[in-house]
Amino acid sequence: MKILIVDDEDMQRDILKGFLRKKGYEVVTAANGQEALRRFMELPFQLVLLDHRMPDLTGDEVLANMKAINPLVRAIMITAYGTVDTAVEVMKLGADDFLEKPVDLVQLLDKIQMTEQHIIVEEEAADAADTLDQSELPIKIVGQGAAMKEVLSLVRRVAPTPWSVLLRGESGTGKELIARLIHLLSPVSDGPFIEVNCGAIPENLFESELFGHEKGAFTGATSNRRGRFELARNGSLFLDEIGELPLSLQPKLLRALQEKQISRVGSEKEISADVRVITATNRDLRTLVEQGLFREDLYYRLNVFDIELPPLRRRKEDIPDLIEFFLEKYSSRPVVFGADAMTTLVKYSFPGNVRELEHMIQRTVTLGRGRVIQARDLPPEVRYQQVTEEGNLVERLEAVEREMLMSSLEKNEWVQTKAAESLGISERVLRYKMKKYNIKKNLIRR
Ligand SMILES: Nc1ncnc2c1ncn2[C@@H]1O[C@H](COP(=O)(O)OP(=O)(O)OP(=O)(O)O)[C@@H](O)[C@H]1O
Ligand SMILES: [Mg+2]
Secondary structure: OEEEEEOOOHHHHHHHHHHHHHOOOEEEEEOOHHHHHHHHHHOOOOEEEEEOOOOOOOHHHHHHHHHHHOOOOEEEEEEOOOOOOOHHHHHHOOOOEEEEOOOOHHHHHHHHHHHHHHHHHHHHHHHHHHHHHHHHOOOOOOOOOHHHHHHHHHHHHHOOOOOOEEEEOOOOOOHHHHHHHHHHOOOOOOOOEEEEEOOOOOHHHHHHHHHEEOOOOOOOOOOOEEOHHHHOOOOEEEEEOHHHOOHHHHHHHHHHHHHOEEOOEOOOOOEEOOOEEEEEEOOOHHHHHHOOOOOHHHHHHHOOEEEEOOOHHHOHHHHHHHHHHHHHHHOOOOOEEOHHHHHHHHHOOOOOHHHHHHHHHHHHHHHOOOOEEOHHHOOHHHHHOOOOOOOOHHHHHHHHHHHHHHHHHHHOOOOHHHHHHHHOOOHHHHHHHHHHOOOOOOOOOO
């Protein structure tokens, strides 16, 4: 659990921090209300320990601001002896509980553990509610399986906050779709959603693309131009393929994010650019950090909250729903998937994930003519690449052998002499193997 301690007394802060870190909590401290709010924007704290009386903002004012950002945050108010004595008064201040100074550490730990219990219960309840909520998403996202439900539940929780979200996942797993969903569920959903594909912009144009430029700033800058950061004001900035961001530009991005200020290329003027940042990558940023290709400070800045999108092969339970969804989207006539076609697809490993499935359905319904799509209507990579992932050596070898026989026979239009020749075996051996595997012409492959 992440805890934020807010207290203007250095000693008190250090004692609490030392004690709670030893108990295994992640602790960050702040010396006044303003600093506390800045920290709170940066990280998802679940609990705040607040000194009630501080010179600038009082504990309850700080808390009111925090609740506006994250209504679920828990707070324990630390009050001077005798100032508040009933739980009701504390609740009026918005806190869940209070402790009097001097703080009794055993009591504190007790209250923190109780808070943790509450959070667990609430999260479970929220999960249950999320499940009921699914139909109300602003865009259609298929995912009834446990893995996607978990993703959607995280999305619902993080969308209302100002935190940067990092979406990780292989190509085609739906990172962009989820980024749009986060935007649509966020408080800035009325604002723009601006995308930057960090892999597609040449290094020398990047700065101007992101921050804009003034007329005459460089050759070719014939007029003033606003950058993506500026365009995303009061909305979300989606930095796609962030792993491709050149090292030379990373300090500039970091600065923009930290200071929420940018200046156009060729101009000194600071422009405010407070945007919700969502990033995505199919690379392992941690490894890039270790290799010195990605700045660690930027990584932490972007990775306040991360969501991993599982590859399709690990959530095969969603394949039938996705097929139905894409059939509806792409087919102008009523089409259904035959059982064998469905089984064949569910077995396939989908290296290109949902995008590959989507294209496949699109192509299949366009090319196919019948009402029922059969396994033989599916593209060859699906039919032939079914080298099983399960089974012992003999089973796997047999599966490979069967696939090779089938594919060779199909390619050679079932002319056995030709198939045998291409396989480098005699016709007699081919016939023997066909019998062994029960391979017949017109038999539907599974
Ligand atoms: N759960 C889902 N439900 C419906 N459609 C989906 C789902 N996931 C992905 N898609 C669709 O699959 C396609 C690929 O998704 P998307 O572009 O979001 O992937 P990506 O992770 O950004 O891929 P890349 O890394 O290659 O950019 C899109 O057309 C998207 O609408
Ligand atoms: Mg993408």
